[in-house]
Amino acid sequence: MTLLNSFAELVQRPGLEPEAETGTESRPIKVDIRNLSLYYSGVQALFDVSLAIPERCITALIGPSGCGKSTFLRAINRMNDIIEGVRTEGSVQVEGRDVYSPNIDVVALRRRVGMVFQKSIPFPKSVFENIAYGPRISGTGNRRVLAEIVERSLQRAALWDEVKDRLQHSALALSGGQQQRLCIARALATNPHILLMDEPASALDPASTSRIEDLIFELKKNYTIVIVTHNMQQAARVSDRTAFFFQGRLIEAGDTRGLFTKPSEQQTEDYITGRFG
Amino acid sequence: MSTAEPIEFDDRPVTSTDSWSPVKRISLSRVKEQLIVSSLFLCALVSVVTTVGIIFALLNESVISVDGDPAFFQQVSLREFFTDTQWTPQFADRHFGVVPLLAGTFLIAAIAAAIGLPIGLAGAIYSSEYASPRTRNILKPLLEILAGIPTVVYGYFALVFVTPYLLRPIFEDMLGFEVDVFNAASAGIVVGIMILPMVSSLSADALGAVPRGLREAAYALGATKFDVSAKVVLPAASSGIVASFLLAISRAVGETMAVTIAAGQTPAITFNPFRSVETMTAYVVNVSLGDTPAGTIEYKSLYAVALTLFCITLAMNWISQMVLRRYREVYQ
Amino acid sequence: MTDRAQVSTVQPSVRGWSGRIFSTACLLSAWFGIVVLVVLLGGVIWQASGWLNGHFLSSFDSWHPEQAGILAGLWGSLWLVGLTALISIPIGVGAALYLEEFAGDNRLTRLIQLNLANLAGVPSIVYGILGLTAFVRIFGMFHGQPQVLVVPLFVADLRIPLPFGRTVIAGALTLSLLILPVIIVAAQEALRAIPGSIRHASLALGASRWQTVRHQVLPPALPGILTGVILSVSRAIGETAPLVMIGALTYVAFTPGDITRPADIVNNPQGVLHAPFDTFTALPLQIFNWVSRPQPEYQHVAAAGILVLLIVLLTLNSTAIVLRHRFQNRHRW
Numbered sequence: 028m029t030l031l032n033s034f035a036e037l038v039q040r041p042g043l044e045p046e047a048e049t050g051t052e053s054r055p056i057k058v059d060i061r062n063l064s065l066y067y068s069g070v071q072a073l074f075d076v077s078l079a080i081p082e083r084c085i086t087a088l089i090g091p092s093g094c095g096k097s098t099f100l101r102a103i104n105r106m107n108d109i110i111e112g113v114r115t116e117g118s119v120q121v122e123g124r125d126v127y128s129p130n131i132d133v134v135a136l137r138r139r140v141g142m143v144f145q146k147s148i149p150f151p152k153s154v155f156e157n158i159a160y161g162p163r164i165s166g167t168g169n170r171r172v173l174a175e176i177v178e179r180s181l182q183r184a185a186l187w188d189e190v191k192d193r194l195q196h197s198a199l200a201l202s203g204g205q206q207q208r209l210c211i212a213r214a215l216a217t218n219p220h221i222l223l224m225d226e227p228a229s230a231l232d233p234a235s236t237s238r239i240e241d242l243i244f245e246l247k248k249n250y251t252i253v254i255v256t257h258n259m260q261q262a263a264r265v266s267d268r269t270a271f272f273f274q275g276r277l278i279e280a281g282d283t284r285g286l287f288t289k290p291s292e293q294q295t296e297d298y299i300t301g302r303f304g
Numbered sequence: 305m306s307t308a309e310p311i312e313f314d315d316r317p318v319t320s321t322d323s324w325s326p327v328k329r330i331s332l333s334r335v336k337e338q339l340i341v342s343s344l345f346l347c348a349l350v351s352v353v354t355t356v357g358i359i360f361a362l363l364n365e366s367v368i369s370v371d372g373d374p375a376f377f378q379q380v381s382l383r384e385f386f387t388d389t390q391w392t393p394q395f396a397d398r399h400f401g402v403v404p405l406l407a408g409t410f411l412i413a414a415i416a417a418a419i420g421l422p423i424g425l426a427g428a429i430y431s432s433e434y435a436s437p438r439t440r441n442i443l444k445p446l447l448e449i450l451a452g453i454p455t456v457v458y459g460y461f462a463l464v465f466v467t468p469y470l471l472r473p474i475f476e477d478m479l480g481f482e483v484d485v486f487n488a489a490s491a492g493i494v495v496g497i498m499i500l501p502m503v504s505s506l507s508a509d510a511l512g513a514v515p516r517g518l519r520e521a522a523y524a525l526g527a528t529k530f531d532v533s534a535k536v537v538l539p540a541a542s543s544g545i546v547a548s549f550l551l552a553i554s555r556a557v558g559e560t561m562a563v564t565i566a567a568g569q570t571p572a573i574t575f576n577p578f579r580s581v582e583t584m585t586a587y588v589v590n591v592s593l594g595d596t597p598a599g600t601i602e603y604k605s606l607y608a609v610a611l612t613l614f615c616i617t618l619a620m621n622w623i624s625q626m627v628l629r630r631y632r633e634v635y636q
Numbered sequence: 637m638t639d640r641a642q643v644s645t646v647q648p649s650v651r652g653w654s655g656r657i658f659s660t661a662c663l664l665s666a667w668f669g670i671v672v673l674v675v676l677l678g679g680v681i682w683q684a685s686g687w688l689n690g691h692f693l694s695s696f697d698s699w700h701p702e703q704a705g706i707l708a709g710l711w712g713s714l715w716l717v718g719l720t721a722l723i724s725i726p727i728g729v730g731a732a733l734y735l736e737e738f739a740g741d742n743r744l745t746r747l748i749q750l751n752l753a754n755l756a757g758v759p760s761i762v763y764g765i766l767g768l769t770a771f772v773r774i775f776g777m778f779h780g781q782p783q784v785l786v787v788p789l790f791v792a793d794l795r796i797p798l799p800f801g802r803t804v805i806a807g808a809l810t811l812s813l814l815i816l817p818v819i820i821v822a823a824q825e826a827l828r829a830i831p832g833s834i835r836h837a838s839l840a841l842g843a844s845r846w847q848t849v850r851h852q853v854l855p856p857a858l859p860g861i862l863t864g865v866i867l868s869v870s871r872a873i874g875e876t877a878p879l880v881m882i883g884a885l886t887y888v889a890f891t892p893g894d895i896t897r898p899a900d901i902v903n904n905p906q907g908v909l910h911a912p913f914d915t916f917t918a919l920p921l922q923i924f925n926w927v928s929r930p931q932p933e934y935q936h937v938a939a940a941g942i943l944v945l946l947i948v949l950l951t952l953n954s955t956a957i958v959l960r961h962r963f964q965n966r967h968r969w
Contacts, residue, residue, distance in 0.1 A: 464683065
């Protein structure tokens with residue numbers, strides 16, 4: 028009972044429609060992870076995790092620090108590959124294809140699955156060059172086409188109006204919140220279908236955080252989003268589905284509202300009510 | 305609460321069924337990338353090939369015979385090489401004992417070490433523990449300039465200045481020693497100056513790597529700056545400092561032009577720094593400059609000497625690296 | 637109470653005394669090198685005064701000290717160091733790129749790094765012997781039957797002697813191997829200064845490893861690499877022992893390819909093509925030769941030569957330091 032009340036407090040979004048949320052189960056599965064285990068130089072970090080990510084929803088991964096949620100996220104676009112000594116078992120199916128099978132082109136995967144990092148990492152170049160980088164290296168050379176892509180991506184990231192006169196200026200001159208939206212626009216420029224976000228707002232001030240959350244909420248209309256967050260309120264505010272990780276295991280996953288009001292596992296309840304973490 | 309502008313998604317497909325084929329294909333860009341990485345790898349291999357080449361070049365004519373001519377060590381036994389006390393390849397009565405050359409090398413290296421190591425270390429302590437950042441910024445580039453001066457210049461300095469204006473006035477005129485024109489002391493002094501920047505900068509790195517907390521703990525216990533520098537920081541950085549000493553001595557042993565110019569061409573086993581001696585490196589140079597014909601055993605002797613020199617410097621470098629590695633864990 | 641007062645006045649001053657001696661000793665040591673530098677430069681300038689003039693810069697060596705000049709050494713060093721840079725920079729930067737960006741952490745990589753550390757400590761004269769065996773004689777492959785490989789080009793013929801013999805190219809290859817470890821280490825440090833997050837961001841956008849290096853890592857690292865390269869090449873200018881070993885001549889009255897003025901480069905293309913395969917001398921070698929001559933006048937000639945060498949080195953090093961300074965604060969990560 029107290030949980031339901033606190034959930035209502037957490038979700039302060041007016042006009043929240045419960046129907047829209049419960050519809051998530053019927054959506055097709057965009058990313059299907061089955062029995063994923065991961066080892067860092069022999070030390071196991073993920074234990075047999077299975078999770079289905081429906082399309083055009085926001086799935087939040089929560090849990091205390093070190094529980095493996097970022098590792099899990101990176102497994103989807105195979106960013107763990109660049110770390111030495113990593114071994115992955117199990118399957119990750121993105122749009123029906125197991126991305127760990129040997130003949131998969133990782134480059135194509137990463138264009139389909141975009142990523143935004145915790146600390147915004149703009150390249151030390153102009154705003155335009157930052158956004159145009161992704162399409163450029165996939166082969167788009169036409170300047171006009173690139174300009175269109177840059178404009179479209181910046182509009183979708185709700186940054187266009189603020190930088191449209193400063194496209195040739197250095198991206199490092201933008202504020203923290205603007206830089207993060209730039210990184211989101213940069214990820215959008217390769218026309219991905221899935222967006223992975225690793226604590227995208229944790230390094231920002233509350234006002235910027237709120238803008239980013241609104242942006243993510245709008246983006247879900249057209250993108251499947253998986254977001255890692257250590258901020259439970261954020262997860263409750265923004266996501267449709269939530270998965271709780273603890274010590275490398277997926278403890279519980281489900282509809283956000285259900286998980287926060289009536290979690291089936293004791294550990295989940297303990298974490299949500301703040302008994303640890 | 306929410307102040308974001310409405311976002312227009314104009315042409316984005318709502319259902320995501322466009323085909324996606326992330327299968328690896330042989331394409332021009334993949335082939336290009338593989339070619340680039342392979343050529344970069346070859347560049348890295350050049351260094352390995354260099355080492356193989358050095359070993360081969362040194363063994364050539366000293367251990368391995370070439371064109372049917374017997375190699376040096378096939379004509380001169382190892383025993384004679386290392387125990388005979390005379391080195392007279394050019395004389396009628398030929399001796400191939402390398403000990404005089406070793407003695408010359410180590411005499412000069414010892415003098416160089418006596419000058420370069422303590423002064424370099426003390427300078428590093430000053431720079432690391434006492435100096436203000438402004439002073440440090442002046443000292444550092446000046447030392448780099450000192451390090452960048454070519455060895456022929458140091459040889460010239462030893463011959464033209466150190467011997468006539470420093471050694472002779474003090475040791476000959478005042479103290480009665482006999483100072484040759486070419487002597488080990490002048491060479492040793494300038495080699496010491498040459499290795500000074502190396503000792504200084506490597507030791508300063510070692511001192512800087514000691515964690516601040518150690519110093520602060522000592523100060524908190526009431527220690528003076530002297531106590532902290534000499535009794536806390538120095539011992540803590542000792543492995544890095546010892547490693548830098550070894551590297552510097554190795555450099556002094558391998559030094560060529562300055563000793564060729566200043567030390568002389570007479571191999572001798574002596575502790576007298578004012579006599580003329582010949583080092584291993586100087587011998588190699590002098591034989592090359594001279595008109596010893598290529599196939600003769602005198603000529604091959606330079607390979608044997610160079611091989612010995614290489615082994616000594618290699619051993620010193622290895623020990624230095626081992627010292628560094630063994631004690632690095634302490635402060636990780 | 638009086639005892640305590642006495643104790644507290646005696647002990648600190650004793651401790652202060654030894655502390656002050658120590659700190660003074662360290663101070664003197666730190667400035668010792670600078671004093672030596674000043675004395676050295678002063679001495680060289682004093683000895684060279686009157687001897688460093690236009691005639692010195694434009695004449696060849698001579699058995700009369702007043703007429704001796706450094707022209708052969710200047711041009712020889714120019715060709716030598718130019719070729720050395722051309723050879724060693726691509727290989728060195730390429731190796732550094734491979735080791736930093738593409739190599740895994742396996743035994744071969746560690747072996748290469750260890751090998752580089754060892755190579756840096758090998759005396760330069762050993763490199764000279766390597767050069768003698770590998771480049772001058774090319775392992776004795778053409779023993780007794782030296783050939784000339786002729787490659788006709790548009791403006792003139794390229795004539796490559798085999799084996800290379802005591803030529804500029806043999807010297808350049810030798811010096812390249814000598815400074816290669818230094819270049820590689822300097823380039824590696826410049827590459828390491830680029831934060832890993834930049835690489836991650838680029839890879840996450842679907843860039844390949846090479847694209848990441850070429851577009852995001854190499855451009856900001858270039859100033860640092862350039863600084864390291866300039867410092868390494870300037871070391872090559874002063875190297876003498878390897879040149880002695882490969883047999884570069886010490887008394888030389890000609891320049892490689894007979895190019896004596898900049899205009900000759902355009903007017904004499906055959907000479908330009910011949911220059912790398914010509915015998916030569918170099919600045920430090922001529923200095924060494926003059927120092928070794930018995931006549932006291934040659935000390936002045938040597939001093940003049942040293943001054944020229946030092947000026948060249950100072951110019952190069954200052955360029956590197958200015959470069960390093962300019963680009964140090966450009967990227968604030």
